[in-house]
Amino acid sequence: MSNSKQFYSDGLVNIERLLNGQDYYEIPVLQRNYVWSKDNIKDLISDIKESMDEDHTQDYFIGSMVFSEGKERKVVVDGQQRITTLSLIFAVAVAQFNKNNDTDYIGLYSPYLYKGTPNDEGVIISMNRLKHHEKDNSFFTNLINSRPVGNTVTTSQTNMANARVTIEEELGSFNENELKRFINYLAKRVHIVSMVTSDLNMAFRIFETLNDRGAKLQPEDLLKNMLLRNLSDGSYDQVAKSWDNFINVLTSDNGKMLVPTSTFLKHYVMSKGHLVQKAKLYDWFEKRTQSSTVSQASLGYEINTNEGINAFINELADEAKLYVKALSGNFEESIDNCIALGVKQVLVMVLASKKLDETKRKKVFTLMESLIFSYVITASRFNVVEKSLYKVAGKIRNAHIDTALFEEAIKDIEALILDKKEQALTALVDFKMKKSDRKKAKYILSKLGESLDDIDHSGFTIEHIMPEEKSAGWKHVKETAEDYQALVSSIGNLTLINPSGNSSLKNKDFDSKKQVYNNQTMLTKTIVESVNTGTKNTKHDKAIKAFNYSPVSGTWNRKEIERRAKALRNLAEYIWFKF
Numbered sequence: 001m002s003n004s005k006q007f008y009s010d011g012l013v014n015i016e017r018l019l020n021g022q023d024y025y026e027i028p029v030l031q032r033n034y035v036w037s038k039d040n041i042k043d044l045i046s047d048i049k050e051s052m053d054e055d056h057t058q059d060y061f062i063g064s065m066v067f068s069e070g071k072e073r074k075v076v077v078d079g080q081q082r083i084t085t086l087s088l089i090f091a092v093a094v095a096q097f098n099k100n101n102d103t104d105y106i107g108l109y110s111p112y113l114y115k116g117t118p119n120d121e122g123v124i125i126s127m128n129r130l131k132h133h134e135k136d137n138s139f140f141t142n143l144i145n146s147r148p149v150g151n152t153v154t155t156s157q158t159n160m161a162n163a164r165v166t167i168e169e170e171l172g173s174f175n176e177n178e179l180k181r182f183i184n185y186l187a188k189r190v191h192i193v194s195m196v197t198s199d200l201n202m203a204f205r206i207f208e209t210l211n212d213r214g215a216k217l218q219p220e221d222l223l224k225n226m227l228l229r230n231l232s233d234g235s236y237d238q239v240a241k242s243w244d245n246f247i248n249v250l251t252s253d254n255g256k257m258l259v260p261t262s263t264f265l266k267h268y269v270m271s272k273g274h275l276v277q278k279a280k281l282y283d284w285f286e287k288r289t290q291s292s293t294v295s296q297a298s299l300g301y302e303i304n305t306n307e308g309i310n311a312f313i314n315e316l317a318d319e320a321k322l323y324v325k326a327l328s329g330n331f332e333e334s335i336d337n338c339i340a341l342g343v344k345q346v347l348v349m350v351l352a353s354k355k356l357d358e359t360k361r362k363k364v365f366t367l368m369e370s371l372i373f374s375y376v377i378t379a380s381r382f383n384v385v386e387k388s389l390y391k392v393a394g395k396i397r398n399a400h401i402d403t404a405l406f407e408e409a410i411k412d413i414e415a416l417i418l419d420k421k422e423q424a425l426t427a428l429v430d431f432k433m434k435k436s437d438r439k440k441a442k443y444i445l446s447k448l449g450e451s452l453d454d455i456d457h458s459g460f461t462i463e464h465i466m467p468e469e470k471s472a473g474w475k476h477v478k479e480t481a482e483d484y485q486a487l488v489s490s491i492g493n494l495t496l497i498n499p500s501g502n503s504s505l506k507n508k509d510f511d512s513k514k515q516v517y518n519n520q521t522m523l524t525k526t527i528v529e530s531v532n533t534g535t536k537n538t539k540h541d542k543a544i545k546a547f548n549y550s551p552v553s554g555t556w557n558r559k560e561i562e563r564r565a566k567a568l569r570n571l572a573e574y575i576w577f578k579f
Contacts (some may be wrong), residue, residue: 010194016187019112026073029133029240034156039227052185064193091144139319158255213215220261251322271351273394333368355400370576431491449523451543458495492565508554546574
């Protein structure tokens, strides 16, 4: 055993000594959730069994664990996932021994889970070998005692309950002797390296070093621990609970992340006017702990003080609520459209616009939809525009203080849009819908249609005017099979129609389709009939004028498809590129 005043290592420790020695452990509230998946657990059990089957006398190493000395228990700084999983494995094994009425093995391995110890009055009480923090400990206690656990209320509880089910499935495949052999091997031959420090901050440092080398954790996990080690001891629990609240905002009721924490943190930083890669998030934040001036300037908080860290984490939770609300797709029309197209970068602007009035927010969101349309229709990588977007976001974030910044930001977004304008409009005319493009095509057609009559087209379906399968009524179309399919998928050949109308048309000839089109919304009705709103100079009048499309006078063919595509281009320019 190596020693220093603040740190020592017990060296290689087998699981028997870890869980059936003199030590007891606790998972502090500052720890991340229990997150091991079914695959993680199956891999652990499989790897241990494979080592045992290869040579039951060989030792097997499952990594290091870092602990900090506590008053009654060692605090688990690194190793929560493994020590929790090991406890659940022994719990399932003891439950099976109980079914088999094997009192010897129950007595042998139940102390790995709990042990009777006298309290100050001399009364023997059962003390868990591993204690989870307050929110999860009762649940965990029921789980290792094979008692009903009820409904799960935290991510850790959900994952621990699922873990126990997985372990039951895996160990359930063993017969009685195989189970004993496996559990004996796990206790005697499986080892960890135990590292212990009397100082919690030192434990965090060791934890970060180990995980930097092994790359086991995400940047947000290291960030959490970095923030916590900058606190005075009395603030740990409260700040850790605040962090847990923040993570819970990003987590669904069934325990799954609504969005990766690192994605949210990257977008949060971008909304403050800084660009950082996900992998560099920890380094970026750590630099802010080294300078109060830099931290205050870039985040608005000094994240090397108790007060600053508390305020920073509380803001993360508040902004995460806004982020998740916008991500849900039921927030604001332009933002909802962007999210439906799969572009989460728009949420950077949602965060940045938080303190703007409604009119200004609407302006930003509308322009962002135009920008995202131009990137989506051209199949451009949106991470390219991130290099400019974060600067704009920084201006918008502070525009409630300096109105000139808002005007600058608007001009910046408009410049980004106009830079893609011609490429986007050309791409629209040339657009051919593949199976993977249906969502994109539905968005484009809905947006075009709603500009003409303000009718919600979300319940409509895509109609191919020239049908996908060439029927007798389309013999006049002489293109080859390949050219025919290209025509059919062209934007000029696509429209929207109510579901009942679409199903009745199928592969009918154009004359038959015209009878149905006549009773549809403007986007489709204009194919066969001139329209008049009966008003002048309304937004619909302006859209129809920009469309500048006259109905088909003869049959439907390549020429008509190309003519309509050009008219849709004009309408698209009016919708997405007129500021």
